[in-house]
Amino acid sequence: MLAQDGLQNNRLAQPDKTALVCGDRRLSYAEVDAMADRLANALIENGVKRGDRVAIFLPNSIEAVIGIFATLKAGGAFVVIHHTVKFEKLSYILGDCQPAALITSAQGVGSKLRTAQESLKLVVLTGSKLCRDGGELGFHWIQKSFPAIRPSVATIDLDLACLVYTSGSSGEPKAVMCDHSNVTFVTSSVIGYLENTAADTVLSVLPLSSGYGLYQALMTLTFGGTLVLESSFAFPVATLEKIGKERVTGFPGVPTVFATMLQMNLSRFDLSSLRYITNAAAALPVSHIQQLATILPAAKIFSMYGLTETKRALYLPPDQVGVRPGSVGIAIPGTEVWIEGPDGERLGPNAIGELMVRGRHVMRGYWRSPEATSKRFRPGPNPGERVCCSGDLFRMDEEGYMYFVGRKDDMVNTRGEKVAPKEIENVLHSLPGVIEAAVVGVPDPIMGQAVKAFVVADAALLKEADVFAYCRSHLQDFMAPKYIEFRSELPKTSSGKVLKRALL
Amino acid sequence: MELAKQIGKYVTENLFYVDDGFEYDDDTSFIGEGLIDSMGVMELLAWVQATFDISVDQQEVTPDNFDSVNKLADFIRRKQSILVHSGV
Numbered sequence: 001m002l003a004q005d006g007l008q009n010n011r012l013a014q015p016d017k018t019a020l021v022c023g024d025r026r027l028s029y030a031e032v033d034a035m036a037d038r039l040a041n042a043l044i045e046n047g048v049k050r051g052d053r054v055a056i057f058l059p060n061s062i063e064a065v066i067g068i069f070a071t072l073k074a075g076g077a078f079v080v081i082h083h084t085v086k087f088e089k090l091s092y093i094l095g096d097c098q099p100a101a102l103i104t105s106a107q108g109v110g111s112k113l114r115t116a117q118e119s120l121k122l123v124v125l126t127g128s129k130l131c132r133d134g135g136e137l138g139f140h141w142i143q144k145s146f147p148a149i150r151p152s153v154a155t156i157d158l159d160l161a162c163l164v165y166t167s168g169s170s171g172e173p174k175a176v177m178c179d180h181s182n183v184t185f186v187t188s189s190v191i192g193y194l195e196n197t198a199a200d201t202v203l204s205v206l207p208l209s210s211g212y213g214l215y216q217a218l219m220t221l222t223f224g225g226t227l228v229l230e231s232s233f234a235f236p237v238a239t240l241e242k243i244g245k246e247r248v249t250g251f252p253g254v255p256t257v258f259a260t261m262l263q264m265n266l267s268r269f270d271l272s273s274l275r276y277i278t279n280a281a282a283a284l285p286v287s288h289i290q291q292l293a294t295i296l297p298a299a300k301i302f303s304m305y306g307l308t309e310t311k312r313a314l315y316l317p318p319d320q321v322g323v324r325p326g327s328v329g330i331a332i333p334g335t336e337v338w339i340e341g342p343d344g345e346r347l348g349p350n351a352i353g354e355l356m357v358r359g360r361h362v363m364r365g366y367w368r369s370p371e372a373t374s375k376r377f378r379p380g381p382n383p384g385e386r387v388c389c390s391g392d393l394f395r396m397d398e399e400g401y402m403y404f405v406g407r408k409d410d411m412v413n414t415r416g417e418k419v420a421p422k423e424i425e426n427v428l429h430s431l432p433g434v435i436e437a438a439v440v441g442v443p444d445p446i447m448g449q450a451v452k453a454f455v456v457a458d459a460a461l462l463k464e465a466d467v468f469a470y471c472r473s474h475l476q477d478f479m480a481p482k483y484i485e486f487r488s489e490l491p492k493t494s495s496g497k498v499l500k501r502a503l504l
Numbered sequence: 505m506e507l508a509k510q511i512g513k514y515v516t517e518n519l520f521y522v523d524d525g526f527e528y529d530d531d532t533s534f535i536g537e538g539l540i541d542s543m544g545v546m547e548l549l550a551w552v553q554a555t556f557d558i559s560v561d562q563q564e565v566t567p568d569n570f571d572s573v574n575k576l577a578d579f580i581r582r583k584q585s586i587l588v589h590s591g592v
Contacts, residue, residue, distance in 0.1 A: 059538050083538035105537070234535050234542035238566050256542075264562055415543070472519075477541045 003161045003183040004072040006222025007033055008150070014198065019221055021228045021246060022062045032066065032221070034148035039070035039124070041146040042137060043101055047121035050075035050153055052100035053163065056208075057090065057109070059083040060231045063126040063139055064208050065217050067103040068162075075153035076100070077160035079175070082209040084476045089173070091116065097163055097175060097367060103139070157181040163367050164211055166308040169409050171422035175367035176308045183218065185360040186311040189332045190215065191223050193315055194250070194276060194302065198224035201273075202250040203243055205233040205257065210417075211308050212280050216252055225250075233257050236264060244270030251299075254281040254416030255288070259446045262291050274299040276318070280306055281416030282448045283404055286325045293321065303328050305404060309376060309388050313337060313357045314402055327401040335359030337402065339394050349398045352405050355390040362388045410500060412441030414449045417478045421500075424481065427474045428453060433461030438490050438498045442483070453481040454503055456489060508577040514551060515573065519544045530573035545570060552576070558583045 007029070010019070015030035027035070048054060054071040056078055058064040064080065071078035079097050081090060087109065094102070098119040105126045114123050114135055126139040161183045163175035202220045204227065206213030220227040228246050230239055233253075240261070243251065251274055253261075258279065277292065277299050284303055292301055300318035305328035307313065314337065316329030331337040338346050339353040347353045358380060365373035365386070377386040393405040412419045421439035428437035436456040441449035455467060464484050471480045491502035508530055519540045534540045540548070548570060553560055558580065569579035 059536055084541060231535050232542050234540075234545040235565060235567050235570070237563050268563075469517075477543055 001184045002072065002155055002157060002180045003187075003218060004036075004069050005184075006187075006218075006224075007036070007069055010221065010224045014224060017198070017224065018226045020062060020065060021226060022060070022065075025062055027062060029221075029224075032069070035062075035066045035143060036069035036073055037148045037150050038143050038146040039066055039139070040073035040151050041149065042124070042142040043070060043074040043076065043122065044151055044153075045146070046101070046135075046137070048074050048076055048100045050155060051159065052076045053079050053097045054101045054103065055079045055081055055094060055097065055099040057081045057083060057085070057102060057104040057106065058126065059105075060204075060208055060213070060229050061105075061126070062229075063103065063105075065221075065227075065229065067124075068208070068214075068217065069221075072155075072161060073151055073153070075151075075155045075159070077162050077177075079163045079165070080207075080209040080214060081165070082207055082476065086474060086476065088474065089476075093165060093173060093175075094120075096173075155180065157184065160364070162214070164214070164308050165209070167411065167418050167420040167423065168372070169411065169420050169422060171420055171426045173423075174369050174372055177364040177367050178311075179364055182311075182361055182363050185334070186332075187215065187219050187222055189334050189361065190312055190315075191219055192333050193317070194278070196220075196223040196225060196250070200225040200249045200275070201228060201246055202226070202252070203228040203230065203239070203246065203248040204252055205230045205239060206252060206254070207232075210281075211306065211311050212252065212254075212416075215311065233260065236260055240264075240266070240269040240271070243274065244272075247273040249273055249275040250278070251276075252278045252280070255279065255284050255448050256415045256446055258284060258288055258292060262288060262295075266295055271296060272298065276300040276302060278302040278304055280304040280312070282413045283326075283328065289321060289325045305329070305402070307388075307390055307392070309363050309390075310357045310359070310361045311363070312361065313355070313388075313390065316401070320401065324397065324401055327397070327403050329401055331357075331359070332361070335361060339396055339402075340389075347396075349396050352393055352395045354408060355392050355394040355402065357388040357390060358385075362386045410440070412439070412449050412451055414441065414444075414451055415447045415478050419451065419479050424451065424453065424471070424475060424479055427471060428455060428467070430474075431462070431467065431470045433458045434467075436490050436498075438500060438503060439481070440500050440503055442504070444482070447482075450482040451479065452483040452485065454485050454487050454490060456487055459486070507580060508573050511573050511576050511580075514555075515540070515548065518551075519547060530577075532573075533567075533571050535567070535571055548576070552580060556580050556584065 010029045011033035019029040019032045020027045054076045056067040068078050101122040103124040123136045131141045157180040161180045162178050165173045165175050168174040204216035303316040305314040314329045336358040340356050341347050341353045380387040394402050424439045438454045442452045444450035491499040
């Protein structure tokens with residue numbers, strides 16, 4: 001089975017059913033599939049071949065979803081890049097994944113990159129009136145000019161379906177390779193425990209560039225439901241009103257989303273249609289779980305845990321939320337997890353060790369990074385099999401339910417996004433006047449953790465506002481420090497390494 | 505300073521830090537074009553309340569009121585007009 005099969009099957013089974021709602025636009029399964037076929041034919045005619053990467057640099061939008069399925073239909077692997085990524089990081093990612101095509105709304109960026117990025121054979125511009133201009137094509141022109149005929153490509157389920165970029169502890173993002181069998185397996189497993197059916201309408205505010213957001217689209221178009229795609233949770237009132245208007249049954253969120261909701265007067269919104277809510281990316285505080293259970297008595301609450309390298313690993317069956325609200329549960333259906341000690345031994349209840357994950361959802365490794373791959377993905381018990389070392393510390397209770405304890409590295413989890421301090425420190429060190437910098441996560445009631453930077457700087461050259469401004473211009477919003485503290489020096493170990501524990 | 509210009513100056517200096525290649529005008533959607541995210545909206549809300557001495561209810565933080573320079577300028581004018589007419 002391939003990742004696009006669900007959409008194609010639903011085009012035949014229920015062509016007129018609404019598949020996608022975005023802003024004021026509503027598209028049926030027949031329309032989504034036909035648009036994806038047209039774009040796929042344009043990609044192929046312009047040189048995209050089986051296995052090529054297609055970068056999608058767009059906000060959550062109909063065009064982004066069409067771009068995902070068109071790439072799959074063309075035999076390529078899609079790479080969704082968060083639309084707030086700054087130019088330097090965008091250039092790095094494109095240089096790393098070497099896409100044959102780029103789909104974007106940013107005309108200036110597209111033109112600039114087409115010159116700089118030699119692998120690019122084609123730039124598709126959305127929202128543009130452009131027809132055809134050398135290597136640039138207008139999305140709408142493509143929809144008028146190419147046939148809605150399913151391309152004939154030889155993709156098999158071992159081919160890559162997508163690359164998903166994630167923070168690397170070295171400071172550079174790295175891409176997780178996901179083949180079609182990984183994607184369809186995990187899609188099916190999650191649909192199974194959420195008990196999704198074609199009657200479900202899922203509202204997603206999560207970016208398609210993250211695994212959590214991406215799979216809302218892949219899953220919903222597979223089980224034949226309706227996906228209401230929002231660009232973000234920046235306007236909570238508008239989003240919550242839409243839950244009632246669209247009779248939304250499933251609402252995936254991260255702790256920041258639920259913390260924001262709980263600060264609002266929710267009684268004025270009609271949330272009665274919600275059948276379930278899910279939380280992932282970071283642990284939901286137990287008090288928030290209890291408040292949500294009171295406010296949404298008819299909705300099942302799924303606490304989940306995952307990492308990009310396996311997409312999802314654990315979920316807490318909703319009937320356990322009241323029993324063990326601090327747990328993120330058990331292995332997702334069809335997979336296995338265990339906790340391992342420092343010598344590779346499996347640990348029993350209440351011992352703390354690293355969570356190990358085994359199953360067909362363990363992805364194929366990191367793109368062009370064999371060394372990082374060998375650290376994270378270890379050979380499994382059977383030849384050719386991979387086991388994922390999560391890098392996260394867990395403990396298990398007597399009944400086998402898992403509890404997140406902490407990370408093995410110093411990654412910060414802010415607003416549901418994992419952020420490598422090194423990436424921020426690299427930016428800080430590139431600012432003239434900064435002598436030394438160290439970044440840590442500090443507790444924050446809304447964001448989970450907030451980014452705090454300790455800076456040793458030449459006071460004559462730099463003020464706090466300069467550092468904030470520089471970070472904003474070089475880092476995505478969620479990475480930019482919320483706090484900056486100047487220090488005359490940073491605490492160090494005897495070997496000269498910054499002692500971050502002493503900064504907390 | 506004209507209101508739209510004042511807003512434009514604030515968001516450009518404090519929220520956008522736009523790289524070249526990202527073009528925008530006073531009708532460009534902040535969110536739709538990825539110029540600011542949800543935390544940016546919260547910062548914008550705090551700035552509007554402090555700078556223009558108006559109180560903004562959570563229900564008013566909507567795309568219609570906050571998602572571009574011109575929309576925000578219209579919203580602030582409406583709020584100020586209500587304050588004047590109510591004699592506050």
